[in-house]
Amino acid sequence: MSGLRVLAVDDEPRALIDVQRLLESSPRVGYVDTAGGGREALVKLGQGSYDALFLDVRMPEIEGLELARLLRRFDDPPGVVFLTGHADAAVEAFEVQALDFLVKPVTRERLDAALGRIEAWRSRRAGAPAAPAPSAPEVVALDNPTGAGKRLVRLETISYVDADGDYARIHAADGDFVLRAPLSQLEEDWGSAGFARVHRAHLVNLNHAIELRSQPNGTAVLSMRDGTEIPVARRTVAALRRRLKA
Amino acid sequence: MSAQAQAPTAGNGAPPISAHFVNNVLAAAASYIDDDPDLARDVLAELGQFLSYLLRDDRGAVAVSQELAHTATYLRLQQARFPGRITTDLPAPEALAATRVAPGAIQGPIAEALGRRLRERAGACALTVRPAQGGLEVELAGEDGAPAERLAIALGDVSEATA
Numbered sequence: 001m002s003g004l005r006v007l008a009v010d011d012e013p014r015a016l017i018d019v020q021r022l023l024e025s026s027p028r029v030g031y032v033d034t035a036g037g038g039r040e041a042l043v044k045l046g047q048g049s050y051d052a053l054f055l056d057v058r059m060p061e062i063e064g065l066e067l068a069r070l071l072r073r074f075d076d077p078p079g080v081v082f083l084t085g086h087a088d089a090a091v092e093a094f095e096v097q098a099l100d101f102l103v104k105p106v107t108r109e110r111l112d113a114a115l116g117r118i119e120a121w122r123s124r125r126a127g128a129p130a131a132p133a134p135s136a137p138e139v140v141a142l143d144n145p146t147g148a149g150k151r152l153v154r155l156e157t158i159s160y161v162d163a164d165g166d167y168a169r170i171h172a173a174d175g176d177f178v179l180r181a182p183l184s185q186l187e188e189d190w191g192s193a194g195f196a197r198v199h200r201a202h203l204v205n206l207n208h209a210i211e212l213r214s215q216p217n218g219t220a221v222l223s224m225r226d227g228t229e230i231p232v233a234r235r236t237v238a239a240l241r242r243r244l245k246a
Numbered sequence: 247m248s249a250q251a252q253a254p255t256a257g258n259g260a261p262p263i264s265a266h267f268v269n270n271v272l273a274a275a276a277s278y279i280d281d282d283p284d285l286a287r288d289v290l291a292e293l294g295q296f297l298s299y300l301l302r303d304d305r306g307a308v309a310v311s312q313e314l315a316h317t318a319t320y321l322r323l324q325q326a327r328f329p330g331r332i333t334t335d336l337p338a339p340e341a342l343a344a345t346r347v348a349p350g351a352i353q354g355p356i357a358e359a360l361g362r363r364l365r366e367r368a369g370a371c372a373l374t375v376r377p378a379q380g381g382l383e384v385e386l387a388g389e390d391g392a393p394a395e396r397l398a399i400a401l402g403d404v405s406e407a408t409a
Contacts, residue, residue, distance in 0.1 A: 012327055019279035037368065052389060060368045085269035172400035177384070 003030025009041040010056040028115040032105050050078040052118045057084040079118045120166025136193035142177035159224050161203040176181040198232045263300050274327045289326045292319050307346040311339035317353040335374040347401050355399050359386055
């Protein structure tokens with residue numbers, strides 16, 4: 001059978017029926033199974049093989065986040081997409097490496113995007129070596145600079161990151177955010193998504209870079225899509241040029 | 247278990263609207279569209295009533311009968327989300343003293359207790375609301391044999407308190 005094998009889990013029976021029908025109508029999906037709670041889901045996960053788990057966050061017995069953490073023990077865990085009425089739980093969801101986070105009731109277009117992410121994730125896993133390097137998260141939880149809580153930001157929308165003391169100042173399509181993390185950590189975590197350290201104080205998403213211009217003193221300037229110019233340290237210019245040509 | 251719920255005063259404005267609740271009611275309504283379109287429409291209409299009550303321009307005190315009707319709407323929406331899981335027994339409006347209360351004075355504490363119950367325990371539950379001295383007594387009993395949760399809702403006349 002072609003198409004994704006999906007297990008949808010929700011303690012709200014009507015919401016479960018709704019997502020089941022949506023999933024079954026998608027050409028990306030070949031099979032849909034359902035579970036009314038975390039325990040039933042665990043039994044089904046132990047008995048069958050699924051590509052994706054659509055999971056409510058708050059459920060009695062076993063909460064969705066707890067279930068997602070348990071999946072780490074599986075040899076070949078399904079990709080997790082949270083589907084919930086709790087928009088506030090999104091930050092926790094991405095801490096357990098969820099592929100996507102959907103708020104009920106979800107549109108078909110948004111659901112299709114999530115299924116597309118699962119397909120891409122499955123393809124990457126199928127082609128990956130036995131011991132793959134840790135992959136970058138698709139979405140990261142960042143702090144609002146005003147202190148007004150967290151915001152979920154797709155990694156691909158981040159253009160560059162500046163070091164700012166103990167914090168990283170992150171420039172994304174949706175605005176500027178902060179994160180308490182050293183650039184070295186972000187470089188390690190996000191490197192596989194195209195981020196490179198070009199300067200002691202700057203980490204850039206090379207997918208957003210449009211031009212590398214050499215400077216007379218041996219340094220360079222990297223122009224970004226949004227018009228920002230990022231200084232490139234002398235010692236990284238050659239490696240960066242090679243990487244951009246590759 | 248027994249608890250005392252303080253009714254919000256009229257000066258507090260309307261109680262906050264839970265996006266979680268609204269989203270899940272909408273998901274439930276969506277699920278009824280194919281197999282019971284009339285019910286889907288009813289759920290949407292009741293959600294409209296629920297939101298209109300909370301979002302109306304005049305957020306002053308309301309008649310207790312209005313607040314009781316709002317609570318009944320809320321409970322029907324919960325029953326639409328969880329069919330067969332919640333039974334309710336509310337008093338007739340005329341059984342209550344003709345006071346004016348803050349919006350959410352009854353629905354707010356009941357929503358909190360019922361929401362917690364649904365989150366934390368599986369299975370059906372029965373919600374009973376009875377008139378009591380100075381307000382209402384709420385009992386939330388489950389089929390799991392655990393002791394029923396009891397809640398007292400004080401319903402002081404807001405118009406007197408603020409006069």
